[in-house]
Amino acid sequence: MAMRGRKIHRREFVRRAAGSAAGVFAAPWIAPAGVLGRGDAPAPSERIAMGFIGVGGRGQAVMMEFLGCPEAQGVAVCDVKRTERERARDLVDRHHGGKVCAAHADFRELLERRDIDAVSIASNDHWHVLHALAAARAGKDLYVEKPLGLSVEELKALRETVNRYGRAFQFGTQQRSDRNFRFACELALNGRLGEVHTIRVSAPSGPGERTGSETWDPAPVPEGFDYDFWLGPAPVSPYTPKRVINPHWFHVSDYSLGYVAGWGIHHVDIAQWGNGTELTGPVEVEGRAVFPADDGLCDNALSWDVDLLYANGVRMSFTSDGGKNEHGIRFEGPEGWVHVKRGSIDAQPKSLLAGEIGPKEIHLPVSDHHQRNLLESVKTRKKTISPIEVAVRSDTVCHLSDIAMRLKRKLRWDPAKEEFPGDAEANRLLRRAMREPWRL
Amino acid sequence: MSAVLRVLVLSGRNDHDFRATTPVIRRVLEESGRFAVEAVLEDPSRCDAAILARCDVVVSNWSAFPDLTGRRWGAAAEKAFLEFVRAGKGFLAVHAASATCQDWPEFQGLVGLTWCLGRTGHGAIHAFPVEVEDRGHPIARGLNAFFTVDELWHEAACLAEGKPEVICKAFSSKESGGSGRWEPVLVATRLGKGRGVNLVLGHDVQAMRNAGWRTLLLRAGEWAATGEVTVSIPEDWPATAALASAQAVDPEAAIAAVAGHRAGRSRRTLAAVEELVRAASTASRGGAPSRAQRELAAMIASALPSSATVDAKAFLLKQLSFIGTEKEAPALAPFLLDGDLSHAVRSALERIPGPAAEGVLRGILGRAMGKLRVGIVNSLGNRRVRAAAGDLKGLLGDPDRDLCSAAAGALGKIGGEEAAKALVEALARTSGAARAIIGDACLECAGRLLAGGDRAGAEAIYRRLDAPEESDPVRGAARRGLEALGREAPGGSKD
Numbered sequence: 001m002a003m004r005g006r007k008i009h010r011r012e013f014v015r016r017a018a019g020s021a022a023g024v025f026a027a028p029w030i031a032p033a034g035v036l037g038r039g040d041a042p043a044p045s046e047r048i049a050m051g052f053i054g055v056g057g058r059g060q061a062v063m064m065e066f067l068g069c070p071e072a073q074g075v076a077v078c079d080v081k082r083t084e085r086e087r088a089r090d091l092v093d094r095h096h097g098g099k100v101c102a103a104h105a106d107f108r109e110l111l112e113r114r115d116i117d118a119v120s121i122a123s124n125d126h127w128h129v130l131h132a133l134a135a136a137r138a139g140k141d142l143y144v145e146k147p148l149g150l151s152v153e154e155l156k157a158l159r160e161t162v163n164r165y166g167r168a169f170q171f172g173t174q175q176r177s178d179r180n181f182r183f184a185c186e187l188a189l190n191g192r193l194g195e196v197h198t199i200r201v202s203a204p205s206g207p208g209e210r211t212g213s214e215t216w217d218p219a220p221v222p223e224g225f226d227y228d229f230w231l232g233p234a235p236v237s238p239y240t241p242k243r244v245i246n247p248h249w250f251h252v253s254d255y256s257l258g259y260v261a262g263w264g265i266h267h268v269d270i271a272q273w274g275n276g277t278e279l280t281g282p283v284e285v286e287g288r289a290v291f292p293a294d295d296g297l298c299d300n301a302l303s304w305d306v307d308l309l310y311a312n313g314v315r316m317s318f319t320s321d322g323g324k325n326e327h328g329i330r331f332e333g334p335e336g337w338v339h340v341k342r343g344s345i346d347a348q349p350k351s352l353l354a355g356e357i358g359p360k361e362i363h364l365p366v367s368d369h370h371q372r373n374l375l376e377s378v379k380t381r382k383k384t385i386s387p388i389e390v391a392v393r394s395d396t397v398c399h400l401s402d403i404a405m406r407l408k409r410k411l412r413w414d415p416a417k418e419e420f421p422g423d424a425e426a427n428r429l430l431r432r433a434m435r436e437p438w439r440l
Numbered sequence: 441m442s443a444v445l446r447v448l449v450l451s452g453r454n455d456h457d458f459r460a461t462t463p464v465i466r467r468v469l470e471e472s473g474r475f476a477v478e479a480v481l482e483d484p485s486r487c488d489a490a491i492l493a494r495c496d497v498v499v500s501n502w503s504a505f506p507d508l509t510g511r512r513w514g515a516a517a518e519k520a521f522l523e524f525v526r527a528g529k530g531f532l533a534v535h536a537a538s539a540t541c542q543d544w545p546e547f548q549g550l551v552g553l554t555w556c557l558g559r560t561g562h563g564a565i566h567a568f569p570v571e572v573e574d575r576g577h578p579i580a581r582g583l584n585a586f587f588t589v590d591e592l593w594h595e596a597a598c599l600a601e602g603k604p605e606v607i608c609k610a611f612s613s614k615e616s617g618g619s620g621r622w623e624p625v626l627v628a629t630r631l632g633k634g635r636g637v638n639l640v641l642g643h644d645v646q647a648m649r650n651a652g653w654r655t656l657l658l659r660a661g662e663w664a665a666t667g668e669v670t671v672s673i674p675e676d677w678p679a680t681a682a683l684a685s686a687q688a689v690d691p692e693a694a695i696a697a698v699a700g701h702r703a704g705r706s707r708r709t710l711a712a713v714e715e716l717v718r719a720a721s722t723a724s725r726g727g728a729p730s731r732a733q734r735e736l737a738a739m740i741a742s743a744l745p746s747s748a749t750v751d752a753k754a755f756l757l758k759q760l761s762f763i764g765t766e767k768e769a770p771a772l773a774p775f776l777l778d779g780d781l782s783h784a785v786r787s788a789l790e791r792i793p794g795p796a797a798e799g800v801l802r803g804i805l806g807r808a809m810g811k812l813r814v815g816i817v818n819s820l821g822n823r824r825v826r827a828a829a830g831d832l833k834g835l836l837g838d839p840d841r842d843l844c845s846a847a848a849g850a851l852g853k854i855g856g857e858e859a860a861k862a863l864v865e866a867l868a869r870t871s872g873a874a875r876a877i878i879g880d881a882c883l884e885c886a887g888r889l890l891a892g893g894d895r896a897g898a899e900a901i902y903r904r905l906d907a908p909e910e911s912d913p914v915r916g917a918a919r920r921g922l923e924a925l926g927r928e929a930p931g932g933s934k935d
Contacts, residue, residue, distance in 0.1 A: 436815030
């Protein structure tokens with residue numbers, strides 16, 4: 001039913017665009033003839049029209065992945081930085097061979113466009129959920145970069161809204177679309193290691209990415225940059241260039257949890273997958289961290305070391321200490337281990353790697369291209385490889401780790417109720433207030 | 441709990457800052473509820489039988505150092521004191537209190553260890569772990585190791601016959617300027633039916649902030665007085681060096697250092713307060729904030745008005761979002777009307793558990809204007825303050841679109857029949873983009889009604905929204921809601 005609705009919009013739009021090029025919906029989607037005949041690619045009017053919100057470095061990379069799929073048609077980009085949105089618009093135009101893409105400064109304008117089917121969101125972390133909520137309420141399908149949100153309450157609100165509007169959702173944990181990660185999880189889930197008892201996870205904390213300066217001077221906001229819009233739900237703070245550039249803002253708590261989520265989410269998500277706990281979570285968490293004392297902007301953890309316990313008895317060690325746990329994810333059982341990271345998989349005994357997963361064993365869903373996997377879901381309405389329910393649970397593990405390392409005491413977690421039972425002092429950290437007028 | 445133990449405190453004369461440390465000792469004793477201080481004497485010759493008769497234990501922060509001899513108390517006082525102990529009472533020497541009266545054998549017998557010129561020494565003040573040597577001793581029962589930041593004496597001497605019993609020890613590292621050996625830090629002795637304890641730790645006020653040291657002081661005082669120990673292990677046990685370092689900081693001074701902060705200046709002073717806040721949170725277990733948390737929150741709140749800059753105030757308010765309690769909530773109300781601080785205040789009020797914070801938000805709603813009012817409405821919604829539903833209903837028709845949208849969102853989160861009715865009514869008289877916002881709030885309400893078991897209420901809302909005048913997304917969501925109801929209905933269609 002949803003697809004039927006979409007197609008009606010498309011026809012309406014094409015009619016309107018053909019009749020008049022003026023008005024709010026005047027994004028020039030009148031494709032030059034050359035675009036129509038791209039091999040066996042669908043004609044533009046049958047493609048999935050996409051908008052891209054947040055088109056800095058990562059946003060443009062994801063955008064180009066989408067545009068590499070013949071069924072995607074870029075029609076709009078949005079960024080509060082003029083240079084970024086114009087560069088991205090030009091990339092889309094060049095890709096499709098014509099003036100097909102509009103550049104918006106305000107995401108709400110982009111979302112008002114009824115011709116857009118799906119949006120890809122790669123804004124700063126503190127905007128992810130607000131952008132995604134607005135897109136879901138506008139009936140768009142979504143790709144959302146990781147990490148998901150700045151509080152567990154944000155995650156839950158997004159899950160509720162995505163499901164309310166029945167939107168296809170893909171979370172940017174693209175390791176799920178990689179054979180090695182999937183195979184490592186299948187080995188763990190099918191008992192090839194015996195009963196897994198330990199999962200070791202390590203991800204970098206990015207200590208070299210801090211500003212490194214104790215003081216800074218407020219600077220004038222550059223022309224063409226809507227700084228107040230960039231801050232959005234975050235507290236007002238004077239502008240300084242380092243605040244808003246990648247990677248420093250990852251390490252400022254007003255905009256991000258830091259790499260415990262920014263990098264950690266990738267491997268934590270695989271750990272949840274291979275542990276068979278992707279729709280639930282740990283029952284206990286205890287953490288330690290070192291926080292910076294001498295950086296003028298950055299206040300997220302410099303390093304962390306977190307221990308989690310699952311109801312199935314599995315213990316997970318999640319740390320930024322690459323000496324303690326090797327970078328990546330390692331599942332350990334009495335009969336062996338498998339370690340996986342980007343570009344490599346290793347196991348003991350080695351023979352595990354040559355094994356095949358039998359027909360009666362657990363086979364995880366297969367995706368070989370993370371962005372195309374969303375586009376397939378837009379058409380079929382089937383679940384993506386990283387759907388919202390999974391995204392919320394994986395991201396929650398990062399939040400629990402962050403909260404535990406701040407409280408520095410052992411916390412119990414109830415994954416069914418998604419709260420710390422009987423612990424109001426920990427539960428208060430599951431939410432954070434947004435600057436007015438922004439709200440969930 | 442046993443009866444309150446009465447304490448005679450000796451203070452003065454020594455080369456340490458007794459004017460600062462004696463009041464801390466007194467406060468720690470009295471705040472435990474186990475002790476009451478009968479008197480503080482700066483002249484031990486006044487320690488007579490009349491005073492001692494009213495006491496259970498003498499706690500000494502007195503020493504005539506550098507005079508290790510020749511400063512006796514006088515025959516009457518010494519006789520009364522020794523009879524008091526022999527009869528079954530106690531004596532507790534704190535840190536330098538043992539470094540005196542080396543020409544008085546019974547006194548040396550009671551302290552067990554003393555500073556020996558040319559032999560005893562100490563390295564730099566640093567963080568080190570204190571270990572339990574005698575787990576069976578009542579003072580140490582159930583005690584785990586802890587870290588402290590203190591001066592650690594090495595090669596203290598026993599001038600009496602027989603060795604004192606070592607209860608706690610610490611390793612004196614060469615790197616810190618120490619002996620490279622384990623050194624006693626808490627020893628116990630006997631005299632007649634009475635008891636002596638020498639708590640070698642506690643050089644200054646900083647060291648006395650340590651919860652491990654405080655526990656040793658209380659337990660040692662209790663054991664000296666009675667031979668038994670009832671004082672329990674506190675929740676803010678400094679199990680790590682980081683926790684001990686945080687406890688060593690003077691919180692009032694650390695908070696005061698933030699007062700003039702401006703964005704762009706060094707965050708060092710802020711980071712010090714953040715460390716205190718994390719340590720205070722650690723102490724809170726479960727539902728209720730610990731005493732350490734309550735004290736720090738009160739200090740932060742009282743520093744708010746005197747903090748000179750907006751940046752300092754916003755920083756302190758952010759710390760209250762982590763550890764603020766109901767007690768601080770009322771004092772935050774005026775800042776809700778300050779455009780520079782309203783968001784920071786809401787950050788605290790949205791997180792402080794209990795109804796007081798909600799009362800503050802409700803109370804100020806009518807006085808706030810413009811964007812600040814929008815923020816307060818959002819906070820009431822985020823906290824799901826049901827009692828605010830009446831006020832919020834009235835804002836649904838407000839010409840300020842942001843306010844109207846905020847009120848709709850808040851009512852959707854609060855849910856319930858009253859909110860649902862108001863939202864559905866508002867839908868009919870709203871057009872344009874605002875209509876979809878109210879529609880979304882209606883959908884949220886329906887979801888909550890359903891979760892609460894009110895299927896009929898939810899179905900009525902979904903049917904109302906499944907109409908051509910609603911936006912496609914809202915209508916589609918309403919149909920999804922109806923389909924889900926159909927699937928779940930007893931005997932309903934399964935596809």
